[in-house]
Structures are given as C-alpha cells and as structure tokens.
Ligand code: HEM
Ligand code: SF4
C-alpha cells in the first residue's frame with residue numbers, strides 16, 4: 001500500500017527529470033549534462049564559495065560597527081575584485097542550494113535511497129541543515145537591514161527552545177545591545193558551519209565506491225563562467241545598514257536560504273520547529289517507508305574463486321572485501337560479500353573471470369553468483385533468446401540479441417521478428433565472454449547492448465565497466481577475435497524507447513548488408 | 524578596529540582548532556562507521572588511473588574503433604550556443620531569487636514594542652536562622668547557619684496601551700527546582716501616533732504590583748521601543764530610539 005503511494009509520488013517526478021535530462025543531452029552531450037551531475041556540481045559550487053569566501057574575509061572587519069563599511073568598500077571601491085568575489089560567494093552558495101535540492105529529489109524519484117543506499121541518503125540530510133546554516137549565518141555578517149531581520153528572527157526561533165538559559169535575541173534588543181563579542185560568535189558560526197558541511201559531504205560519499213566529486217572539466221568551466229557573468233552583470237549589494245532602533249520595512253531576501261522566514265513571521269517559532277523537525281524526521285525515515293524488498297546478495301563459491309579481486313574492484317558500493325583464504329586452497333585471498341551494502345546489481349558476476357559460458361559439461365558455475373538470477377539462468381535465457389529468433393521466420397532478416405537492464409528502456413518489448421531479448425539487473429552483470437559465445441560461434445548475427453542513459457547507470461558503474469571491458473581496457477576483456485562490427489552499444493534512458501527501436505532497426509539492416517557482403521565474398 | 528589583526532584573530536583558531544575538532548569528532552564518533560581499508564584506497568587510486576587511461580584511449584581512437592561507442596560532450600557551435608542559453612537561464616534563476624521578489628516585513632503605519640526581560644521572583648519562603656541545637660545535629664560540613672528554600676514565585680507582567688490590556692501573563696521561574704529567573708519575550712505591533720504605555724510587574728504572592736511605570740510615547744513608523752527590566756535600577760526601562768524622520 002505504501003509502496004503504491006510511493007510509486008505514485010516518485011513516478012511523475014522521475015518522468016519530469018527524465019524528460020529534462022534527455023532534452024539536455026542534446027546541447028550538452030551526456031557527459032556534460034548538468035542534470036546528471038548535480039552532486040558533483042554541488043561540490044564544485046562549494047569550492048567556489050570557499051575560495052571566494054576566504055578572499056572576502058581578508059577584507060572583512062569583524063566588529064559590529066566596522067562590518068558594514070568594510071563590505072561596502074569591498075563592493076564599490078574594489079568592485080573589480082572584491083565585489084566580484086562577494087557576488088561569486090553569494091551566487092555559488094545559491095547555486096549549491098539548487099543543485100542539492102534537485103539532487104536529493106532526483107535520487108528520491110529514481111528510488112536510489114532505499115535498501116543499501118540508505119546510508120548515503122541519511123547522511124545527505126545533515127547537509128541540508130548545514131548548508132542552510134552556512135548561508136544564513138553568512139547573511140548576518142553583512143550587518144545590514146536584511147542581516148538584522150534574519151539574525152533577530154533566527155535568534156527568536158532558537159530562543160523558543162529555551163536551552164540557552166537566557167534570551168539570545170536580547171543581544172539585538174536596542175542599539176547598544178549588540179557587542180563585538182557576540183558578533184564575533186556569529187562570524188565563527190559562519191566559518192565553522194561550512195567546515196562541518198565539507199566534513200559531512202565527505203561522509204556522505206564515503207560508502208560510494210569511486211564517488212565522483214568533481215564535475216567534468218567542461219561543465220565546471222561553463223558553470224564558472226556563468227557565475228562570473230552573473231557576478232559582473234548583477235553584483236551582490238547590501239541593504240541599508242542595520243539599525244536596531246528601527247524595523248526594516250521592505251526586504252530583498254535571498255529566497256534560496258530564507259524561504260522559511262515569512263512562515264516564521266506568520267505562524268511563529270513553534271510551528272516552524274514542528275515543520276522543520278517533522279520534515280527532517282520524515283526524510284530520515286523515508287528509506288524505510290516502506291523498506292526496499294531487496295534481492296538477496298550474491299554468494300561466493302570458493303571452489304571457483306581464485307581471489308583475483310576483480311569483483312572487489314568493480315563493486316560500485318564497496319560491498320565486497322578480500323579476506324584471507326579459509327578453504328585451504330593455494331590462494332591468498334577470497335571474496336566476501338557484505339550483504340548490508342549490496343544492491344544485488346550483479347556487476348561482480350560480470351567481473352568474475354569464472355563467469356564463462358564455455359563449459360564442457362554440467363551447470364555453469366562461477367566464483368560469485370546472484371541467487372535471484374544465477375549465471376546458469378542467464379545462460380539459459382540467452383539460449384532461449386537464440387532459439388526464439390530461430391523460430392520467428394527470418395525472411396532473410398538478421399538475427400540479433402538485445403541485452404538491456406531493468407532500469408533503462410524495457411527491452412522485452414522489442415522481442416520478435418529476429419530479435420531476442422534479455423534483461424539484467426544491470427548491464428554490468430554481463431560477462432564479456434558471453435558476447436564471445438554469441439558472436440564468435442556464429443550463434444547470432446549480432447548483439448546489441450543497452451542499459452540506462454549514458455553517465456547515469458542506476459548502479460553507478462555498470463556502463464563504465466562495460467565500456468572499458470569491451471574496449472579491452474578492464475578485466476575481464478572482450479576477446480580480440482570477437483567481430484566488433486556485429487556488436488552495437490546504445491545507451492538509452494527509460495523514456496528513450498523509440499530512439500532505441502530506431503537504433504535496433506538500423507543495426508539489423510546493417511547486419512543484413514554485412515551478411516549479404518559476406519555471402520557474396522564467399523561465392 | 525584594525526582589520527589585519529582581526530584576520531589573524533579568526534584564522535589562527537580556525538587553523539588550530541578546526542582540524543583538532545574534526546579529529547576528535549572523527550575519532551570518537553564515526554571512525555568505525557567510516558573506516559576505509561588501505562586495500563580499498565589503493566583500489567580507488569587504480570580506478571582513477573583506469574578511467575583516465577580509458578578517456579585518453581577513447582580520444583586517441585575516436586571514430587576508428589569501438590572505444591568511444593558513447594557520445595562525448597557536445598562541442599559544436601550550436602551545442603555551445605545552447606549551453607550558453609541554458610546557463611543564461613540558470614543564472615537568471617539564481618540572480619532573480621537571490622534578491623527578489625521583495626518581502627514587505629514591517630507595516631509602515633506601525634512601530635514595534637519589544638518586551639524582553641528576565642527577572643527572578645521573590646523566594647517562596649524567606650530564609651530562617653537555625654538554632655545552635657539544630658546545627659549540632661547536622662554533619663560538620665552541612666552546618667549552614669541559614670536554611671533558604673530555593674523556590675521562587677512566578678513573575679506576573681501586564682502591559683497596557685491606552686487603557687487597553689495588550690499583555691498579561693505570568694511566567695514560571697526557570698530551572699528544575701524553580702529557582703531561576705522568569706523570562707518574557709514578546710513583540711507588539713503598535714499603530715504610529717501618541718500612546719500611553721503602562722507596565723506592571725508582580726514578583727510575590729501579594730496582590731498589587733511591586734513595579735509600575737507609565738510612559739507617554741509618540742510612536743514613529745518602524746520605531747522599535749524596547750522594554751527591559753532591572754529591579755536594582757528601579758524597575759522597567761523603556762528605550763525610545765531617536766529616528767531621523769527625513770530618512771523614513
Ligand atoms: C551539499 C549537498 C550534497 C552534495 C555535495 C552531494 C553529493 C553527492 C555525491 C558526489 C554523490 C555520489 C554520486 C556518485 O558518484 O554516484 C551523492 C550521492 C547521493 N546523494 Fe548526495 N549530495 C548532497 C546532498 C544530498 C541530499 C540532501 C540528499 C538527500 C537527502 C542526497 C542523497 C544522495 C543519495 C541517495 C546518493 C546515492 C546515490 C547512489 O548510491 O546511487 N544528497 N551525493
Ligand atoms: S551485486 Fe553489485 S553491489 Fe552486490 S556485491 Fe555484487 S557488485 Fe557489489
């Protein structure tokens with residue numbers, strides 16, 4: 001029941017994202033597509049804010065009376081450097097909020113936060129708090145009318161908890177109330193909150209094997225030029241100086257950080273606390289609402305495992321460790337799976353050199369195998385696919401096998417008229433030797449591989465490893481003897497079925513031409 | 524204040540205590556949770572190398588072999604143009620919401636009275652001197668000459684504007700044994716113009732008020748009138764900041 005509700009919420013968001021992502025693939029190319037790089041962009045904007053912040057801080061006067069003039073001077077006398085730095089500092093923080101929001105929403109909509117991924121989701125929640133605290137505390141330092149408004153409201157909000165023994169907001173009661181010591185405290189907050197943020201960002205991606213924390217260079221350059229242009233065209237400026245004897249009337253808030261403040265004015269501290277604590281709590285328990293029905297983690301078969309570490313290298317969630325051998329065979333290590341971290345993607349099966357269809361007798365066995373889709377079952381499915389294409393009348397049509405994954409376009413819809421299909425949990429589960437089996441032995445005219453959208457593998461690394469394996473650059477290699485012209489790869493998102501169908505048709509025609517040339521040459 | 528001295532004042536603690544702080548946090552909090560085995564670290568380094576090699580190979584063989592079956596970034600003129608448009612749109616979004624739409628916070632036809640005070644009520648029971656006989660019964664280290672029950676009376680405050688009661692509330696003393704000060708923090712939006720403000724405070728169980736203050740005020744637009752309290756300095760203090768009228 002909860003699952004149906006969850007899907008109903010996720011589905012429209014996911015479709016919206018998918019539509020935009022595919023749209024952006026055109027002008028940017030998948031590699032630079034910002035929607036596929038939201039987490040790394042957030043990191044990038046953090047660094048921009050950090051560097052510009054250090055510059056601004058050098059010229060900042062940390063006293064109550066000196067703060068405002070020092071920033072005014074920076075903005076106007078030094079507009080070409082300090083002014084731009086100030087604007088970069090503001091706008092990169094804003095951009096970070098946008099990227100963070102979209103990134104979290106996107107992971108939610110793609111259901112990439114339940115099961116083994118809960119840790120990454122869970123550690124993302126403090127990032128929301130820390131980023132907002134960092135930004136809001138930054139606005140205090142300007143000590144203009146907006147700072148006054150935000151500071152007083154923030155303190156009143158904190159006072160509601162009654163944990164400080166006396167009112168913090170009292171520090172802002174009259175013109176003489178705010179002293180340099182308290183103001184220094186605010187400055188410290190603005191320095192420590194981002195430090196904690198960075199630390200928490202590090203923890204956030206800790207469990208993610210080979211997490212990408214830098215955007216591709218082209219995208220980084222583009223984003224930076226954007227920030228720079230915005231900073232020059234529309235420099236950040238201050239409100240009139242703060243005056244505790246007067247209530248500021250019209251404010252121009254930074255809504256990325258201050259969206260909740262009007263709510264505080266309207267509904268009060270208690271309501272806002274209830275809302276943000278309730279919201280945070282909801283986010284915290286979301287991965288278990290409902291818990292993911294996980295497929296069982298792979299099992300290691302020691303009689304096949306020689307401790308080569310390839311599965312350990314390729315697992316996208318660091319779920320495999322290499323440990324000392326326990327069965328007395330003359331190898332140093334063996335693979336051990338930590339099922340808590342595993343998403344049952346099967347990439348390790350595709351990495352194991354023992355995963356090969358070339359067996360003389362008996363069932364296929366490999367070093368590491370998925371209980372939900374064993375290598376032997378995969379083998380049978382592939383053979384079924386072969387048989388299927390034999391049964392459909394060929395009419396001189398090329399026969400090919402389309403292998404895809406459960407998260408991209410549904411490949412089963414393309415079965416028939418010479419096309420057999422197999423769907424895997426992740427395309428990275430396919431051992432390259434199976435391509436050898438299909439193509440070298442002439443069991444099929446061609447094989448087409450697909451998966452998720454390029455740069456957006458649901459299991460993070462399946463596409464990358466597949467490409468590297470096919471290119472002969474990552475173990476296990478696709479053998480050289482496999483005719484590359486009979487292999488076609490086309491990555492497609494779930495909503496790119498028609499493009500995939502088109503590619504499939506083109507490839508099939510090409511295979512036919514190939515066959516025609518071959519037979520002519522044979523004569 | 525000298526700016527350069529300030530910089531060191533902040534940077535030194537951050538440089539010294541920042542890492543220390545993080546280290547303590549790391550060691551006692553989450554070390555176990557986030558331990559990365561050396562093996563895994565080596566693996567990550569290798570992976571980075573492999574990816575770099577792959578990229579290089581892809582560039583080298585682009586268009587000739589299977590490496591680079593995938594699409595690279597769009598570097599055509601049209602691509603750059605569309606990227607520029609996208610960035611322009613994104614920048615507009617950031618630039619716009621970074622300082623608009625405006626938010627009308629204060630009503631120009633009103634000022635603000637802020638009541639912010641903290642005052643400890645009287646003790647519920649006054650202290651009593653112990654007799655010599657009573658003292659002798661106690662342990663030597665417990666022989667305090669006076670016994671003072673710590674609990675205090677709540678503080679009750681009334682704020683009256685033009686004979687109209689805006690606020691009347693009593694606040695319990697803070698602390699588990701109810702021996703701390705009672706605190707109030709309240710804001711009242713008040714129409715501009717002449718007003719008579721009366722403040723009353725009671726901190727015992729008697730009827731009547733220990734402190735009463737009346738002030739005639741001419742409240743200006745946006746003015747913040749602060750009401751504080753200090754029993755030692757004679758009770759309520761009403762601060763009325765002077766505002767430069769032309770400014771508003
Ligand atoms: C400062 C803000 C944030 C930054 C810089 C950030 C960055 C990242 C990065 C670099 C990754 C790894 C991507 C990869 O290489 O596969 C990631 C993954 C993830 N993030 Fe964030 N993130 C932020 C905030 C959040 C928030 C607020 C949430 C949600 C509450 C969130 C949820 C996730 C999830 C669920 C994943 C895991 C995806 C997976 O395991 O496949 N992140 N994030
Ligand atoms: S199935 Fe995927 S997540 Fe699980 S151990 Fe294998 S590679 Fe790692």
Ligand code: SF4
Pocket residue numbers: 300304305306307308309310311312334335351352353354367368
């Ligand atoms: S890839 Fe296969 S053989 Fe190598 S360590 Fe893993 S399970 Fe063992």
